[in-house]
Amino acid sequence: MPALEALLLSRHALVGLVTQPDRPRGRSGRAAMPPAKAHLVSRGLELPVVQPEKPRGSAFRTRLRQLGPDVSVVAAYGHVLGQRILDLPRLGSLNLHASLLPRHRGAAPVAAALLAGDEVTGITLMRMERGLDTGPILLQREMAILPGDSAGDLTGRLGRLAASVLVEGLDALAQGRLAEVPQDEGRATYAPRLTSNDARVRWNTPAAEIERAIRAFDPWPGAFTELGGRRVKLFRAAVAQPTGSASPANAAPAPAAGEVLSGPGLRVATGCGILEVLELQIEGRPRVAAADFLRGRPVRPGTLLA
Template identity: 45%
Template sequence: MRVAFAGTPEFARVALERLHAARFDIPLVLTQPDRPAGRGMKLQPSPVKQFALEKNIPVVQPRSLRLDGKYPEDAAAAKQALEAARLDVLAVAAYGLILPQWVLDTPRLGCLNIHASLLPRWRGAAPIHRAIEAGDAETGITIMQMDAGLDTGDMLLVERVPIGARDTTGSLHDELAVLGGRLIVEALEMLACGGLTRTPQPEDGVTYASKIEKAEAAIDWSQPAEAIERRIRAFDPFPGATGQLAGETVKLWKARALPGRGSAAPGTVVAVDEHGIGVACGDGSRLEVLELQRAGGKRMPFAEFLRGFPIAPGQRFETAA
């Protein structure tokens, strides 16, 4: 089978690597244009592009795929490349561009998407973050036959993964990336022999995983400790959950919600001991903070952090601006 690939970040690179290792014929890779990154803000290729170049796979980087959009010349060049590739399938993972109907219609067997949720729950841009934030007990990978809607296509393969009490977006991302790579290979092998069954998504249970905005990083201390603890895990490694203490923005990377009820105002430091930094939250609940980071510093266990940033009971975390 001739399988082109469209994807951009590390999650997608893992899938492309598995497809290459499985010896599929990959005539073309689509990925986002190089972006400035690092202290020097130099243009950096995406992880998918880096892998493709290492394996001498041709790469196309359109700014848009809309023939009637802002960059029609990019879309036209991509169309020419895709048509010339004589594709059986286009495999897609976290590409970042909407695929118009002409792209969906170009491969002989259509486009298959690797989506990091149990559809129809968490359609959209940030399914891993939102599953952890919401307190879901499980997530997984859905291999989906793409259509013109937002993650609305028929399901082809589904595998479930439990969300552990200490899972972060980073840890779950890595697990799901490996699973997605395995499942897309299985799906394509089954498709080659006509063994895939298409199952329409149920109409009930649809939720949308909106893009993570930096403004969401600010902790609302009036929320219960369990909700704050989930958000801290959901926003690790990006964008990080933040609080304002003694005039400085501090990131909180690890914490646990404790049982019991108190009367201190939300955000108030109620204990600093060998177990952690206890902070009052909404409904009288309490969060024990275990790992923090100052601006420009590194992530530290709370005991190490306190040596350079003393914190005492009675101080108060505010919601960071």
């Protein structure tokens, strides 16, 4: 909760928190607090916490008015807010978005940046309006995407950047120093919510695209394929170079996309190039290095991954 903690440590007074309801989790089925509420409790803070199933209706608006916010800040809440809710605070409602808007509007901007092969992403503080991440930009800060970054890695670093952007933006807002910059609609791209099916590896695509997808879907939903009828999640991979050489006279037929190749490691043919799987998880088992997996369960060359 870097942004929430930064706000608590700043000169700005938090008057309340709106978050998801407590929900049953785990085998016990006991109700668990959402992370933001749990963070306040762990700090021993007795601030008002509002947990509607849906943030709408007159009762919810009345509760917000009672809190008397000057401004509201929304981060990964998961609900669309109506205009009357957005307009309720004196200075309006702001949103922290994990991309450099207007690129990657929507629910999955971190995965979208990795899938696209972007070299830079960042945090945008924007004024909220009814459109999907369409409001004017108040503040942006960039961050490099590092080679090998997974969505989990990048999300963690962006969370820390968001914390500093939030405090900087609120300080400037309080002093009347924030200029609103309209988004360029011609540069807008979209990052729709991920589903489990999005993470199925499509072996007929280039190896470089599959490698990016594996990182984009780590830790959730986890890029997956099937081996011998069992689902296998892939977590680390690298684009590999072909081994050996063959002259046109004795060249073997091109392997099929998804075909396991001979040679060291778990190397798989793709629509363009070879992908070496470095870390994986077969269903019901922990994540392991591919080399350890192969020692316990060799995969014959010619096996097709589906």
